[in-house]
Amino acid sequence: MPSITKKLVFDIETVGEDFESLDKTTQDALTRWIEKEADDKDEYNRLLDDLKNGLGFSPLTAHIVALGVMDVHVGKGGVYYQSPGQKNPRFEEDGITFEAMTEEQIVRKFWDVAREYDVFITFNGRSFDVPFLMVRSAVHNVRPTKNLMAGRYLYQQHAQAIHVDLLDQLSFYGASRRKGSLHLWTRAFGIKSPKSGGVTGDDVSLLFKKKKYKEIAKYNVGDLHATKELYEKWETYFNL
Numbered sequence: 001m002p003s004i005t006k007k008l009v010f011d012i013e014t015v016g017e018d019f020e021s022l023d024k025t026t027q028d029a030l031t032r033w034i035e036k037e038a039d040d041k042d043e044y045n046r047l048l049d050d051l052k053n054g055l056g057f058s059p060l061t062a063h064i065v066a067l068g069v070m071d072v073h074v075g076k077g078g079v080y081y082q083s084p085g086q087k088n089p090r091f092e093e094d095g096i097t098f099e100a101m102t103e104e105q106i107v108r109k110f111w112d113v114a115r116e117y118d119v120f121i122t123f124n125g126r127s128f129d130v131p132f133l134m135v136r137s138a139v140h141n142v143r144p145t146k147n148l149m150a151g152r153y154l155y156q157q158h159a160q161a162i163h164v165d166l167l168d169q170l171s172f173y174g175a176s177r178r179k180g181s182l183h184l185w186t187r188a189f190g191i192k193s194p195k196s197g198g199v200t201g202d203d204v205s206l207l208f209k210k211k212k213y214k215e216i217a218k219y220n221v222g223d224l225h226a227t228k229e230l231y232e233k234w235e236t237y238f239n240l
Contacts, residue, residue, distance in 0.1 A: 016055025194222030
């Protein structure tokens, strides 16, 4: 009897460091280009604000605060999230297990789970989630158990680790001029958007500062469900 291909959806939430807490050498390295390009003080301040707000997009100036996984076949999974200063017990809600961990424990847990899967599904994972995850894993001396960046095209990838990045697939590897966000794709297909609860990725940093760690974890679940349903659309109508 042939084995069933095991498929895993995953998604990360990240938070950047506080710019003011960075050492001067790091601040200078980050702002050097602003000083060269800004025409006046107002433009400098605008670009500086953009830089500060964008620190969460780089694994060099940010860390993973939540990572969610979901088995495509059973629709169950887990969210592993940071909860500094709080003792939040493990709990389950609608088939999702929530566990508070350090970032090191989060990346170790992910790669342990990944051993059991063959297909990995993300939205923009090749450009963001996986590179970010690999760098943060290396920071904690954790070696990945799967190569999720082996080849951009599906036919180039190994059977033990197929990475379906839905942003790549739905835009036909960038052939479409407008790629679209996860919200726009879910809206088009009548899938519940993860933004429908009033929280967006831009809110994660503020929620983390306010110590609303569970809210971040639950927001992550919305991304998992949306990505899973979007994958099922792609598998049915696009994967020819």
